[in-house]
Ligand SMILES: Cc1ncc(COP(=O)(O)OP(=O)(O)O)c(N)n1
Ligand SMILES: Cc1nc(C(=O)O)sc1CCOP(=O)(O)O
């Protein structure tokens with residue numbers, strides 16, 4: 494059982510040079526498996542394509558240098574233009590099969606499945622590399638349409654071998670239940686970029702919380 498961090502960028506990046514330094518610090522602070530470039534307001538308004546491509550050009554090499562996968566949100570076409578490792582698509586975005594056709598067999602494709610085993614099964618059949626469930630906790634980053642229960646992760650990890658990502662309002666304080674349930678990745682945005690001690694400190698806190706959760710004895714065993 495191992496659970497790794499998946500960073501989602503802040504909704505907007507005002508100063509790319511400054512954010513690149515924060516991004517590097519976050520990646521260097523711990524084991525970050527994946528980073529997703531997601532430039533999108535809470536109401537779903539995306540940044541212009543040029544802004545996304547400019548951010549990808551600055552951030553992708555930093556991720557590559559650390560063997561962190563770099564995905565673009567929503568847009569397989571921009572992922573291809575940017576030379577990213579893959580794309581994350583939601584139910585209203587490009588279909589997983591179309592993203593695969595455009596990006597090829599080696600691309601990483603993740604699919605939002607909300608709180609639905611059914612959507613996750615379909616994503617698996619369509620060749621997704623991971624499924625994402627959420628939102629597990631209240632979040633200010635997105636108007637999340639569904640609320641997922643950690644029991645869904647537990648069931649998914651027991652019943653399938655396809656990796657799953659948990660997302661939505663995850664913090665170092667509440668992530669333990671998801672790590673214990675068997676989430677392969679914890680996708681986090683606000684709790685890292687808005688941490689008053691900085692993103693590196695937040696990543697270290699997540700790592701410590703994940704380790705503690707995984708080392709804890711199963712519920713019901715004491716002494
Ligand atoms: C890892 C991960 N999981 C879920 C989402 C949400 O995707 P989507 O439902 O398409 O919503 P937007 O992010 O596009 O607003 C995600 N981006 N990443
Ligand atoms: C992008 C996104 N998708 C969600 C979903 O439920 O599918 S919740 C969410 C926001 C994640 O940011 P934070 O870690 O700040 O809550």
Ligand SMILES: [Mg+2]
Pocket residue numbers: 566567581582583584586
């Ligand atoms: Mg989307």
